[in-house]
Amino acid sequence: MxxxxxxxxxxxxxxxxxxxxxxxxxxxxxxxxxxxxxxxxxxxxxxxxxxxxxxxxxxxxxxxxxxxxxxxxxxxxxxxxxxxxxxxxxxxxxxxxxxxxxxxxxxxxxxxxxxDELILQKLLSKTLEVANNLGIIKTKTIIVDSTHTKSVYNPKSPIEILTEESKALRKTVYEIKAEYKDMMPSKPTSRDLDDHIKYCTELIDLLRSDEQLAFYNAVSEKINYLEEIVNDDIENKISLNDEEARIGHKTADTSFFGYKTHIAMSPERIITAAVVSTGDKADNTYTQELIEQSIENGYDVDILIGDGAYSGKSDLEYGKENNIKIVSKTNQYVYSGNPTASRCKGFTFNKDAGMYVCTAGHMAIKKVRNGGKKHPDKAQQTTFFFDVNKCKVCPYKDGCYSEGSKTKTYTHRLPSKLHQDQVDFQNSKEFKELYKERYKIEAKNSELKNSYSMAKTYTSGLFGMQLQSIISIFTANLKRIITIESKNNKT
Incomplete structure (x- = not known):
């Protein structure tokens, strides 16, 4: 009741x-x-x-x-x-x-x-309502970007996770009381998950019974963390491995396993919209949703500022149809993929790495550019090559990879009249002044990671990440409103 x-x-x-x-x-x-x-x-x-x-x-x-x-x-x-x-x-x-x-x-x-995802979106809408009531938001501009959150579980088996966390706990205990090396319960030798859960439970009970160890935060916090992982598994009857997390790429050489939070923010640094996705999604996948969500939350939009990921054809067309200026530097590989390669669905361009990523999340291993200055009579195009060994065993290979082929490529052709117009806008004084605002969202992403615990997840699954992200954003927005209101009151 x-x-x-x-x-x-x-x-x-x-x-x-x-x-x-x-x-x-x-x-x-x-x-x-x-x-x-x-x-x-x-x-x-x-x-x-x-x-x-x-x-x-x-x-x-x-x-x-x-x-x-x-x-x-x-x-x-x-x-x-x-x-x-x-x-x-x-x-x-x-x-x-x-x-x-x-x-x-x-x-x-x-x-x-x-x-309930609708409840989470209501939280974000509520902070916009507070900001509007206080007269804090005075613009119709959104700055967009995404920030990644690593899965706390990583792409490891449940047994590997329990083994690592219990090992970290034992190591901390040994630094305080070396005699515990002869007192610990016997480690499981089987590959049975229940045996490892039982071992972790015995380890937790043993260490928690020592009143002296309870005074050390380094020990008690690791005990509680391990117990939370074990209890989450027992209550939900699910694997400790995060099955919904995906590998995303920050550069051609670095990757992460987890999720992305795509955000739109006003120049006053109030977040107006947020969409949480798996880590493999391209930054520009949710551009239109961020705009529409911002409007639904009570924030009008007539300018969008973003990096090169947001200069894709669909975003520019959407901006033109809805009288929204897209302040994004054109990236030649975001323009469009090979229009004849209809069988290759879901290929997206990762602007940080400068490579295309296939439907399965694998990144191209090299690219070759044809045409251009040396061949002015030919259309400029870039061909991206993928690791064919991965294609041979890919679950998405039907209709994408031809059995027996020695190569797998994806070709991109340059650019349309729409993008030529964007290049002209990019060289204008108005564009350059507006683009100066983009740095603010980089600072906001850093704040969310370092001050609101969005560097790593504290649960598994996409909805768990949505909950973590939206509550962090709700709190960050309220604190930002407090900061602005305090400054206004002083003046």
């Missing part, structure tokens, strides 16, 4: 908040900047309203998820910190002497209540 209103805090100790949490403390401002009751309204259909035991207030649990990303802690460690951190209790509208909820409530809330 879900309570239909929050209880008034009655405590003789409530005055302590006024003493220790200053008026300019960021968590006090985060508490006051928005009415969080909308969380209750959005989630009430996820609960039984008139039957069963009383549910813990979802607003408090949601606020804890905001802090989880900020503090980079496991569910257990966040709850433990909240027991003694008055700023956290203030943010949750708890009395100083109140107990924090059990950490398993937070885990279940994340998995069972926030499992």
């Amino acid at each position: 879900l309570p239909n209103q929050e209880k008034l805090i009655l405590s003789e100790y409530i005055g302590i908040y006024e003493v220790i949490i200053k008026r300019d403390h960021w968590i006090r401002k985060l508490h006051d900047i928005i009415d969080y009751d909308f969380i209750y309204d959005e989630l009430k259909d996820k609960y039984c309203l008139d039957n069963g035991a009383m549910a813990y207030n979802p607003i408090k649990l949601f606020k804890l998820l905001m802090l989880k990303g900020k503090y980079k802690l496991s569910d257990r460690d966040l709850i433990e910190r909240g027991e003694t951190d008055m700023a956290i209790k203030y943010f949750l509208d708890l009395a100083p002497e109140d107990n924090m909820p059990h950490h398993t409530l937070l885990t279940k809330f994340r998995k069972l209540r926030l499992n």
Whole structure:
């Protein structure tokens, strides 16, 4: 049963908040900047309203998820910190002497209540509403880019993951108490996942029973992290391996295994839209969706600023049809692929690596350019070559790779009238002035990674990444609004 209103805090100790949490403390401002009751309204259909035991207030649990990303802690460690951190209790509208909820409530809330993508998009829309009400957003420009998040699991088997994490835990323990080398449970020798889960559980129980080790955060945090991985597996009956994560490329020589968050941001550095995808998706895959989502969230768009990935034919055509200026430097390989190669569906250009990527996510290994100055009578084109050994065993080879072929290529031809017009715009003074704003989104991506825990996932699966990303963006937007409002008040 879900309570239909929050209880008034009655405590003789409530005055302590006024003493220790200053008026300019960021968590006090985060508490006051928005009415969080909308969380209750959005989630009430996820609960039984008139039957069963009383549910813990979802607003408090949601606020804890905001802090989880900020503090980079496991569910257990966040709850433990909240027991003694008055700023956290203030943010949750708890009395100083109140107990924090059990950490398993937070885990279940994340998995069972926030499992609706529409709810996540509502969070982003709410921050735009706050910014508009305060008169913070004064432009109709969005800056677009994507940032990658590495999967915490990596492309490894469940047994490999458990082995690595348990090894890291043992190593930390040995640095503190070397005598534990003779006390540890016997390592499993089989390749049975249940044996490894049992071993990790025994290891956790043994170390947690030592009160002296409990004083060392380096040990307790690793114990809690390993336990969270094991419990996630037991509760969900799924592999610890992240089956939905994909390999993406930052350059021709570097790659990552995980996801991408494609974002649109105003020049005031308020994120107006976000789409989460697997790591193999090209940056420009969701350009139009970012524009439409920004508009749906209450932000008009007449200018889009992005790097060379956003100068593709479809983006320029969309901009022209909707009177949106596309401020993106033309990249010759984004123009279009081989118009005759209709059988090669899903090939995308990775602008960082300067290579095409096939449907299976494999990057070309070399490129050869034909025509141009040496052959002015021929159309300029570039042929991209793929590793044919991978094509032979590729699950997508039907209709793409001809059995017995010694090579696999993809040809790109240059450019259309549409892109010639974009080149002319690119050389204008207006374009150059607008393009100076693009650096802001690079700084925002860095902020999301370093300050809001988006460098690595803390769960598996695409929806888990969507939840992590949107809550991080929700919190980042509110903090940005607080910063701008504080500056405005000083002036």
